[in-house]
Amino acid sequence: MANFNGYLIISAILFSIGTIGVLTRKNAIVVFMCIELMLNAVNLTFITFSRYLGNLDGQVFVFFIMTVAAAEAAVGLALIIAFYNNKESIDVDDVHLMKW
Amino acid sequence: METLFFLIISLVAIVSAILVITCKNPINSALALIMTFFCLATYYVMLDAPFMAAIQVMVYAGAIMVLMVFTIMLLNVRVDATKKHAHSILFGLIIGFFTLLNTVIIIFKSRAALPTGPYNAEMIKSVGHTELIGKEMFTNFLLPFEITSILLLAAIVGAVILAKKKI
Numbered sequence: 728m729a730n731f732n733g734y735l736i737i738s739a740i741l742f743s744i745g746t747i748g749v750l751t752r753k754n755a756i757v758v759f760m761c762i763e764l765m766l767n768a769v770n771l772t773f774i775t776f777s778r779y780l781g782n783l784d785g786q787v788f789v790f791f792i793m794t795v796a797a798a799e800a801a802v803g804l805a806l807i808i809a810f811y812n813n814k815e816s817i818d819v820d821d822v823h824l825m826k827w
Numbered sequence: 828m829e830t831l832f833f834l835i836i837s838l839v840a841i842v843s844a845i846l847v848i849t850c851k852n853p854i855n856s857a858l859a860l861i862m863t864f865f866c867l868a869t870y871y872v873m874l875d876a877p878f879m880a881a882i883q884v885m886v887y888a889g890a891i892m893v894l895m896v897f898t899i900m901l902l903n904v905r906v907d908a909t910k911k912h913a914h915s916i917l918f919g920l921i922i923g924f925f926t927l928l929n930t931v932i933i934i935f936k937s938r939a940a941l942p943t944g945p946y947n948a949e950m951i952k953s954v955g956h957t958e959l960i961g962k963e964m965f966t967n968f969l970l971p972f973e974i975t976s977i978l979l980l981a982a983i984v985g986a987v988i989l990a991k992k993k994i
Contacts (some may be wrong), residue, residue, distance in 0.1 A: 732934060733833060734870060737841070739930035740927060744844045744847070750922060750923070754904070756899055758894055760856055764847060767863070767867055778875055780944050783944070783946055787960065787963055790882070790964065793886050799982075804894060805986045812904070817902060818830045
């Protein structure tokens with residue numbers, strides 16, 4: 728079996744790219760996709776450690792993360808559409824109603 | 828051979844992940860993200876988890892990304908190239924770099940525990956990955972599985988309420 732460090736490093740790189748995207752992009756849907764990328768990086772870590780430890784608990788947790796991601800996609804995209812109906816924009820800078 | 832394959836898949840995964848955050852058009856970002864999901868499914872197969880790879884392709888690349896592409900096409904926001912980034916790119920790069928540095932240091936400096944579980948590659952191949960996952964999920968994780976259904980119900984109700992005419 729190949730070394731497991733490679734998978735963990737790939738996971739770390741994908742997570743960092745997702746972080747950069749969340750912090751720098753302006754389009755709300757792209758921010759959303761970057762969050763999905765971060766969730767997937769964590770999934771890869773879970774499955775790597777599950778395989779290394781010979782324990783299937785991590786893979787069951789990946790199921791739950793996928794469920795949370797599906798719920799998040801449904802509700803988050805509904806929120807984005809509702810916001811677009813109000814403001815005609817999906818820029819995250821336009822969401823400043825509660826900004827101090 | 829396996830190492831070469833791993834490196835090729837890693838290259839594709841990282842390049843498409845970078846394309847996700849650099850493309851101007853959200854549709855291109857979505858397609859690059861689907862490519863990343865397929866690379867992750869390949870990793871899952873290489874890690875002896877074929878059922879998770881199937882779920883990854885069906886749920887992520889199939890359902891969730893179709894929902895996102897549908898939303899992008901429904902809203903039809905015009906691409907504004909001059910105001911692509913919200914905040915300073917430098918700050919984002921610094922924070923992302925330190926996240927990566929932190930994780931890599933942890934990976935190389937920490938000592939992992941020895942393998943303890945009973946599931947090795949031969950057992951997974953002989954019994955079948957799907958059967959093992961099913962047994963695990965419906966015995967040890969039965970209560971979290973039931974709670975997940977309540978989460979999905981709440982998501983359905985939330986989406987229906989948010990999609991009404993007046994908020």
